[in-house]
Amino acid sequence: MSGTVELRNHGRELRHFQLRLAISAGFVLLLFGLLFARFFYLQVSQREHYHTLAEANRISISPIVPNRGLIFDRNGEVLAHNYSAYTLEIMPSKVANLEATINELANVVEIAARDRKRFKKLMGESKQFESLPIRTRLSDVEVARFAANRYRFPGVEIKARLFRQYPKGEGASHVVGYISRINSQDLQQLEASGDSTNYRGSDYIGKIGVEQSYEKELHGITGFEEVETDAAGRAVRVLSRTPPISGNNLKLSLDAKLQEVAEQAFGERRGALVAIDPTSGDVLAFVSKPGFDPNLFVDGIDSENWDLLNNSIDRPLNNRALRGVYPPGSTFKPFMALAGLELKKRTPQYTISDAGFFSLPGSSHRYRDWKVGGHGSVDIHKSLVISCDTYYYGLANDLGIDKIFSFISQFGLGKLTGIDIEGEVSGLLPSQEWKMRRHKQKWYAGDTISVGIGQGYNLTTPLQLAFATAILASNGTAFRPHLVKQVTNSKTGAVRDVVTQPQYTLNFNPENMQRVHNALVDVTRPGGTAARAGAGAAYTFAGKTGTSQVIGMKQGEKYVESKINERHRDHALFIAYAPAEKPKIALAVLVENGGHGGAAAAPIARLVFDYHLLGKLPAGAAAVTADDEEGAHD
């Protein structure tokens, strides 16, 4: 009996067991189903997502920096080019003890104190994870020596890089400008303009001059290499390569030889010269003295040199031609004369009797001529040749400020010329509206008088003055002045002219124009204020001297050059063009604290013209000839 019970129990237990086993099998299938669902989710629903992630893991895109475009002068002389050199670079994020590493490195390659300073400066400016040069331009011996010791320096590498070089050094430095390492400010700008992708891998960017303003042309288009990398970031193989497109080459309108002649003509003096081809707007020479060596900036300037340049009293980094503002002084008079004739306030026959001063009706205040006692009988021709102030005091008063402003601004004074480098300032051609806005004061009749001789509120840059002279020389045709003549597409070879059409044309009475031209030619002839500079010229040489005050003189006080601190002496100015009948070159010269325009500035113009028109090189450095002009003082 008990046997059957046990047997039945056994059978029931077996069924129980099999039920449990079946439940287990269901459990297994359920969980396998769960795994399958997960597979389906990952491999079918989300495949694209994970595929993208896997590719992002695997493929890193490394940029290939394009070669920067070259810069030539108008005759094909090289002003900026690239050369390949080895640099020793440190990845600061990969080096534990920088100081110790650099000390160790100094045993292998020469590392000067200035290299260390520069490196520190770069560290402060650079992005993280960037490789920074501790030494540039390694010699072959140094490269070999480092290669043998490389294992001792993790995070230090030798790289072949393209360097920018400016073979002319200081020559045309303000025009060509320089490139330097991209700093955080540049980076922000690149990001804002949407160019940051094209600068991945680029270390340099144009900072001033043509290098800056034509950055887009010069930089080129960055190429890309798709590299397969492993988890450790090592490149395994190259998957695809989009080659970079080199930057476009620039052909400047500048004549490097003429530029050199002009720069040498300044000698040690400070100043600026801008020479323009009035038939095209080509800037033939663009001088700002002193200059600087742009090569210093390329690898990141060291603090010593920087302090030297930045703290110099001569301010070599200041582009005087572009940004220096000076009262135009008597160089303003030809434009005033033309205004008088064009606006019929003066006839050629009109003569004044100059007693040496001008007074407004009902006022005792005397506006003095530079010549005590005056020039006697003066017509418009003589007023330019001898630079009579009294004539222009009266003319200014008769024209009134509104007419002066609207007429002269046609010559671009008080406005940006639109030259193709950045940083230009607009100077100042005063007007009633300006005075109200700026000084909250109404315009007084007395204000107009000194404006008439280029003083008072008047401020111009040498560039503006040259531009105005070019318009005058071409009888009213204004081409936008430009330093870059042509851009050559590096890929297609296509050449594009920067400026082809005149910006605007002014219509003047040819007779009036001719009268002004004739007077300006006589300025450089015996009896004129620039007679010495014009002596023996083989072409007709039109010019106008000018002097601009640095410090004001009290009523009745006399300007005695020898008694005045050198830096407070007047600036010498000269505008000129030649040959007068069909001008090929128009220029403005400024010599800071040079004194008289005819003595200090005009000879420089003569040297420039002699070279440009005759191909004649100056015998030696420009010598300052004896005084033959007096400046204008009020």
Added chain:
Amino acid sequence: MTDSTRLWHYLTRYVDNFLLGGVLLLMLIGLLVLYSATDANLSRVSNQAINMLVALTIMWLVANIPLQHIMRLAVPLYLIGLMLLIGVALFGEIHNGARRWLNIGVTRIQPSELMKLAVPLMMAWYFDKHEVSLRLRDYAVATLLLLLPLFLILRQPDLGTTLLIASSGFYVLFLAGLSWRIIAGLVIAALGSLPVLWSMLHDYQRRRVMTLFDPTQDPLGAGYHTIQSTIAIGSGGVIGKGWQQGTQTHLDFLPEKSTDFIFAVFSEEFGLMGNILLLLLYLVVIGRGMVITANASTQFTRLIAGSITLTFFTYIFVNIGMVVGILPVVGVPLPLISYGGTSMVTMLLGFGILMSIQTHPKLVKT
């Protein structure tokens, strides 16, 4: 019959061909994947092949032992294992922050590996002894037999092994008929204790647990493994990138790619199709184990066969679950495929027992 066929027949008497076939196919896949995962490292692959041969030999030996003998070993094996575990706790060697190894002069052994079989054997033996009248007290004793080694292994610490032994023990309890009410009670108690446990954790421990659920919180630390393995699997798509073509694998983004994460290699290169094939092969082996279990004639054989089969499944589920990112990362290999000899031997020892149960004359109770 010729002599050689007779010899062959004699040698394969106790081998279950069905089970052997499944195991060999899985091993073949394992070698192929390993070849790719090790970047065609033939010495690693041949090493693994030797591991497999050793394990297969052991399986054959065990298959030839009648179950009564194996049953007789249950108690001594368990006791030796327990003593060794105590030995580990006292004199064990520390590797990678865990005290798992015991130096017994000749070689180093890992007693927890032995317990993977010794614990279910012991529990099955116990239930077999008390088969006639199973009472609540018997389940309690069996549970104690399970918890004792578990505690020692958890302390080492070795979460993966603890989990596997715990589940192998639970399967014995479950198959032995542990009442549903107690199972439900245990589940509720476990869930109920979670908030209490959570509140006892340190901040950093909680963070670590959170990482297990959301690997993106710690992409370079603990989460890295899961992130990279899910990328590997997901990017494999339906048909996979092709053998030896997995970018995650061959560019070293996958960690532990020849051991615990080898499934990601397989899945990246063979895709959803490969995964389905692999799961089906595993199902074949598990199914055969279930059939053997169902056919087993004694309480001991039934319980041990069921436990071995379900533990084999647990290995697969926990490993793949962790690689596909639905389970926390614990050190559990993918059976028959992950590189390594120890787990291979343990696994095939279990299959040897299954074969022995299936092929030796059944003892039918009268």
